[in-house]
Amino acid sequence: MKDFSRKLIGWYETHRRDLPWRQTTNPYHIWLSEVILQQTRVDQGLSYYLKFLKLFPTVHDLAGSSEDQVLKAWQGLGYYSRARNLHHTAQLVVEHGQGLFPMNYDGLIKLKGIGPYTAAAIASFAYNEKKPVIDGNVVRVLSRIYGIEHAIDSKEGKNAISQLAEEMIDPRNPASYNQAIMEFGALHCTPRLPQCDSCPFHSSCFAFAKKRVSDFPFKKKKTRVKNLWITYFHIDEPRYVWIRKRGLDGIWKGLYDFPGIESESEPDLGLQLTEFLKSQALKKRDCVISSSEPYLHILTHRRIHARFIHIKTKSKMSNPLSDWIRIAKTNLSQYGVPRLVEKYLAGDSR
């Protein structure tokens, strides 16, 4: 619909925020910004975008770094698979594309970490290809205006939205249209308290006409939260500290933390400490032991109850597990750690 695009882009031109990734058509810059902004607010991602451009000015710099360096730079932003995929894709682009990104949506979406949204964003912003972006903002705007009565996390809901998005995109200005509809959702047609009174689509919005704005969009499922208890052993030798790299497929994969024990019910701290000391043949009189206050770390799908047991000792561990790493304390800051550990280290790690 031509009128929709005209009004939308008109709104955008007067209300748009001045954001650095809107000043460029460089696919590397666009890709970086889009991955950083996946499930992440602009306010939260902006400083990371600037930091990444400074640390890794080109895709060659990113590819030439280590995954650990990328994860360290990503520390605190969450969803760390994004950082691992970013590094992987940078290396692939350098090795198989001479540092050039694929020139269209179909090529982009084959890359790790680039799904339908990100491929459409890069294709439209960098190449002006006519592919509609469908993010949380777009879903909200379209579902309200058209009154989508299907759950947006169902197949029917997704089909309805993507069909509408295809019809609505402005073939003359795909890049501007995509920027505009996302910005409109982010600033005007917000999840709560949208500014319907001053909305340019006031008279053509189904949800507003029916006084059902808060009904759209809706989901069928909500994620449920599981409790997780972690007991960390902060083994503090005079010049060294033990850490471990998190592997497998769980939370914080690729980051570092302390050796520890995880459980889905509340553990017996005294027992865990006793068994730890026994396993390392440590005598209590050879250590200074203190326990941190409990840390409650709230995530979307987890409530993590963490406790840091600080064990100051001059003894060397007699039986470290295979994934433990002994590093100089002065090097600890080079390792990417979860926010939880970062907070502990910044606070009462004495």
Place this chain on the structure above:
DNA sequence: AAGCCGGGGGA
């Protein structure tokens, strides 16, 4: 289709 993956902000 459903589950999993972080961290933070707004109401």
Place this chain on the structure above:
DNA sequence: TCCCCAGGCTT
């Protein structure tokens, strides 16, 4: 508290 954020991957 609850919901959501310029989503994507795995099972």
